[in-house]
Amino acid sequence: MEKLMIEGGHPLEGTVQISGAKNSAVALIPAAILADSTVTIDHLPNISDVGLLRDLLEDIGGEASLEGNSLIVNPENMISMPLPNGKVKKLRASYYLMGAMLGRFKKAVIGLPGGCNLGPRPIDQHIKGFQALGATVTNEQGAIYLRADELVGARIYLDVVSVGATINIMLAAVRAKGRTIIENAAKEPEIIDVATLLSSMGARIKGAGTDVIRIDGVDSLHGCRHSIIPDRIEAGTYMILAAAMGNGVTIDNVIPLHLESLIAKLREMGIHIEESDDSVFVKRDRELNGVDVKTLVYPGFATDLQQPFTALLTSTEGTSIVTDTIYSSRFKHIDELRRMGANVKVEGRSAIINGPTPLEGAKVKATDLRAGASLVVAGLMSQGITEITNIEHIDRGYENLVEKLQGLGAKVWRENFDVEELDEVNQS
Numbered sequence: 001m002e003k004l005m006i007e008g009g010h011p012l013e014g015t016v017q018i019s020g021a022k023n024s025a026v027a028l029i030p031a032a033i034l035a036d037s038t039v040t041i042d043h044l045p046n047i048s049d050v051g052l053l054r055d056l057l058e059d060i061g062g063e064a065s066l067e068g069n070s071l072i073v074n075p076e077n078m079i080s081m082p083l084p085n086g087k088v089k090k091l092r093a094s095y096y097l098m099g100a101m102l103g104r105f106k107k108a109v110i111g112l113p114g115g116c117n118l119g120p121r122p123i124d125q126h127i128k129g130f131q132a133l134g135a136t137v138t139n140e141q142g143a144i145y146l147r148a149d150e151l152v153g154a155r156i157y158l159d160v161v162s163v164g165a166t167i168n169i170m171l172a173a174v175r176a177k178g179r180t181i182i183e184n185a186a187k188e189p190e191i192i193d194v195a196t197l198l199s200s201m202g203a204r205i206k207g208a209g210t211d212v213i214r215i216d217g218v219d220s221l222h223g224c225r226h227s228i229i230p231d232r233i234e235a236g237t238y239m240i241l242a243a244a245m246g247n248g249v250t251i252d253n254v255i256p257l258h259l260e261s262l263i264a265k266l267r268e269m270g271i272h273i274e275e276s277d278d279s280v281f282v283k284r285d286r287e288l289n290g291v292d293v294k295t296l297v298y299p300g301f302a303t304d305l306q307q308p309f310t311a312l313l314t315s316t317e318g319t320s321i322v323t324d325t326i327y328s329s330r331f332k333h334i335d336e337l338r339r340m341g342a343n344v345k346v347e348g349r350s351a352i353i354n355g356p357t358p359l360e361g362a363k364v365k366a367t368d369l370r371a372g373a374s375l376v377v378a379g380l381m382s383q384g385i386t387e388i389t390n391i392e393h394i395d396r397g398y399e400n401l402v403e404k405l406q407g408l409g410a411k412v413w414r415e416n417f418d419v420e421e422l423d424e425v426n427q428s
């Protein structure tokens, strides 16, 4: 088992390259199931969620080989093998196997997904969509059983704006008979990315990126080649790190438009930012003032950046209030930040941060992916050594985190440790 070690207090400087987007990759890989020939996905991030999905495609008879950072999926021999347990429980995005396998085989058995524990994360809107397309859906002992004689396009209004449900319904609908209309759809850039891949495979989709998506079903989809968009959450995390400790950091291979809400907030705090076509330069050159932030669906402030942003706010002057309107309890990082000296309290869906507080290195645990990112921000700002355990969460979403941070001048490394030490951290 490994932990992440950080010696804080060293400024960051230089350029960091951003990887392909996790939340696109984890939908694009299952989408390849829908094709009848080879799909090549370029700019694949080397993260554990991607590895799990690759294995899952092989578990159902596909071939999924890597050439550099390209994934080559041959879906020809795939079958609708039940996947009730095991790897599907280790990530959230295994739910996309439901839509993709239903779309291709008209049947699937998939265990309920895992992913970050952020409070209740129901999938009722995904199921409502599958049912509207004509599938029978039952939940038997923690696995979802889906079956349809045929899938027929329908008009589906999402009661909650959901990234997962929007993509999953697209996956199931592209090979359905007739037209599907998804209303109140999510508008995240990853949805456009998935629609772009599906369109390259021959699907007929209009409106991705708006709140009404129209899909005209086709009988078959063919192979194609697709390059994943840059990860706006990874990019945002490095921007926050640069705002925390940066003498001048260029975050390269980004789409600045995808980061407008973060850029606006950082500027409001007093951070110097220069945008160009595919990079942003971030520099902290003065004292920062606190700001209030509310997470919202895209293009609002991303909930996935809320946790690292909260860590940054401990270094700013005054009281800041961070409200998460997407998840009811995405605040597990707060206890850990407090161990490091932060003055933060949680009230309902808000964290109230009083700053600036100097942080001290401590033994802390990454309770989920972005909680881990938040502790990395805090660790780099701290005096002394921070030890972060449970870093398997961080490995779900950040490619080569240690190497990228070292490239910016951070003193960060991984160390082996034993299970007794983990028990100690979990009990403290």
Ligand SMILES: CC(=O)N[C@H]1[C@@H](OP(=O)(O)OP(=O)(O)OC[C@H]2O[C@@H](n3ccc(=O)[nH]c3=O)[C@H](O)[C@@H]2O)O[C@H](CO)[C@@H](O)[C@@H]1O
Binding pocket: 023, 026, 092, 093, 120, 121, 122, 123, 124, 125, 126, 127, 160, 161, 162, 163, 164, 165, 186, 303, 304, 326, 327, 328
């Ligand atoms: C793999 C992936 O892409 N994960 C992202 C995706 O998660 P995910 O797709 O799970 O998030 P959703 O957009 O579906 O969830 C948004 C909100 O809607 C609720 N909801 C969702 C579906 C449903 O059927 N019923 C329901 O009530 C959720 O509990 C949550 O409160 O979008 C989230 C919101 O941007 C991000 O935090 C995650 O990083």
Ligand SMILES: C=C(OP(=O)(O)O)C(=O)O
Binding pocket: 022, 091, 092, 093, 114, 115, 116, 304, 369, 370, 397
């Ligand atoms: C919540 C996240 O991921 P997932 O939905 O995969 O758990 C995230 O990427 O911040």
